[in-house]
Amino acid sequence: xxxxxxxxxxxxxxxxxxxxxxxxxxxxxxxxxxxxxxxxxxxxxxxxxxxxxxxxxxxxxxxxxxxxxxxxxxxxxxxxxxxxxxxxxxxxxxxxxxxxxxxxxxxxxxxxxxxxxxxxxxxxxxxxxxxxxxxxxxxxxxxxxxxxxxxxxxxxxxxxxxxxxxxxxxxxxxxxxxxxxxxxxxxxxxxxxxxxxxxxxxxxxxxxxxxxxxxxxxxxxxxxxxxxxxxxxxxxxxxxxxxxxxxxxxxxxxxxxxxxxxxxxxxxxxxxxxxxxxxxxxxxxxxxxxxxxxxxxxxxxxxxxxxxxxxxxxxxxxxxxxxxxxxxxxxxxxxxxxxxxx
Numbered sequence: 001x002x003x004x005x006x007x008x009x010x011x012x013x014x015x016x017x018x019x020x021x022x023x024x025x026x027x028x029x030x031x032x033x034x035x036x037x038x039x040x041x042x043x044x045x046x047x048x049x050x051x052x053x054x055x056x057x058x059x060x061x062x063x064x065x066x067x068x069x070x071x072x073x074x075x076x077x078x079x080x081x082x083x084x085x086x087x088x089x090x091x092x093x094x095x096x097x098x099x100x101x102x103x104x105x106x107x108x109x110x111x112x113x114x115x116x117x118x119x120x121x122x123x124x125x126x127x128x129x130x131x132x133x134x135x136x137x138x139x140x141x142x143x144x145x146x147x148x149x150x151x152x153x154x155x156x157x158x159x160x161x162x163x164x165x166x167x168x169x170x171x172x173x174x175x176x177x178x179x180x181x182x183x184x185x186x187x188x189x190x191x192x193x194x195x196x197x198x199x200x201x202x203x204x205x206x207x208x209x210x211x212x213x214x215x216x217x218x219x220x221x222x223x224x225x226x227x228x229x230x231x232x233x234x235x236x237x238x239x240x241x242x243x244x245x246x247x248x249x250x251x252x253x254x255x256x257x258x259x260x261x262x263x264x265x266x267x268x269x270x271x272x273x274x275x276x277x278x279x280x281x282x283x284x285x286x287x288x289x290x291x292x293x294x295x296x297x298x299x300x301x302x303x304x305x306x307x308x309x310x311x312x313x314x315x316x317x318x319x320x321x322x323x324x325x326x327x328x329x330x331x332x333x334x335x336x337x338x339x340x341x342x
Contacts, residue, residue: 010051010102011036016074017097021159024081025126026092027066029074030103042069042106044137045130045206045234048077049104049289054090061087062290064130064208064234065106066160070137078159080126107289109296109314110206110234112138117204117230118145120197122217124188124209125152128159130234131208139171146175147203149196151213154183188213193220208234233313235294250308250333257304257338260284269332275300275307275339276327286327286341293329300327304338307331 013036017029032040047064067076082088095101110130119138123131128150135146152158164177178196180188193216205226207217214233221231253269256278267282276298279286289297293311302323307330315324327339 010104011039012100013103015095015097015099015101018095019076021078022080022157024092024157025078025159026095027076027078028091028095028101029076030101032075039105040075042075043108043111044069044133045110045112046106046108047130047290047295048075048106050087051102051104052087052090054086059087060289062295064108064110064133066129066132068133068136068140070140078126078129078132080159104289107295107297108234110134110208110232110294113204113232115204116142116144117202118147118200119206120147120149120200120203121206122149122193122209122213123151123207124213125157126159127207127209127213127234129208131206132160132163134206135175136167139167139174143174145173146171147196147200148175148177149180149193150177151180151188151209152182154181188216190216190220190223193217194224197221197224203230205231206234207231211235229316233294235292235311235313250331251335253305253332253337254335255337256332257336258282258284258286258300259338259340260286261341269337274310274328275325275330275332275337278332279327288328291328293326296326298327299324300339300341301325302330302337303340305332305334305336307337307339308333 014031015028016031019027021027042065047062049060049062051058051060063077063079066078067073079088079091081092112134121131121135135148138144138146168175168177205221207214256267256269258265258279265282265284267278269278276286276288287297289295294313296314302325307325309326309329311329312326314326
């Protein structure tokens with residue numbers, strides 16, 4: 001328990017409890033030993049990357065903490081069964097208290113900002129997990145007010161339903177929770193979102209959920225003239241992919257020069273590969289986690305040449321202007337590209 005695996009920044013953590021949230025969702029509570037407490041300190045909204053082996057194949061998956069670091073709770077993640085989801089189904093079907101899982105230290109940028117603006121959150125299905133941690137932490141540590149739009153298929157699929165009722169009773173008019181059930185009102189529409197936003201003043205917006213839900217919320221916020229800097233998105237399912245084929249004006253890339261761990265490696269480029277895939281094919285152990293353009297773990301700076309990103313939900317405009325890219329989403333667009341990892 002709590003052993004750091006040789007040659008890797010992964011810790012074997014014991015599961016102290018498995019809590020059933022709904023018929024297709026469980027929470028795993030971890031026992032973090034004293035010698036790893038510093039490594040596993042986290043901010044509300046961050047996630048763990050788990051490494052599990054199912055049927056002899058190792059998988060990496062990111063799961064947000066549903067616990068609040070401000071409430072002295074044990075570290076907890078919440079995992080909903082996903083049709084066809086190898087790891088989420090394995091967790092729901094087989095994991096029991098006393099089992100051990102390999103986990104990397106918490107990461108993620110979907111965290112509370114330093115402003116005192118009110119919080120408006122949108123969650124769809126299991127997207128409530130990081131939002132749940134965020135709003136509970138904000139209510140406990142600040143005077144900010146919270147409005148939550150929470151969409152689910154039906155009443156029996158609402159995760160944390162009872163706790164949300166308790167929070168509403170405890171904090172009164174500081175929090176307003178709006179439940180949208182597809183079984184009663186159909187899928188979420190822009191009209192429903194605009195109605196929810198009516199009367200909202202200056203706020204910070206946090207959005208997490210299925211791709212179509214997030215796209216609808218993002219478009220509605222954009223149409224409502226909400227500044228992009230005040231909109232925080234968390235995706236762990238890749239957005240609708242942008243065409244990875246070369247775009248007009250792209251040069252044919254011959255080589256990628258990679259600076260990592262004080263070593264410089266020159267790799268031949270294979271058409272269609274991202275910079276992260278190129279690094280791996282060169283035998284390098286480049287940092288990565290979610291591989292959907294959300295977490296920022298794989299960032300590197302382009303210091304020569306250029307690259308374009310297919311998806312970007314982690315870097316702001318200033319970082320992109322300075323040459324930073326998410327290598328899991330970055331396609332080289334010049335004859336030679338040099339990248340430098342942090």
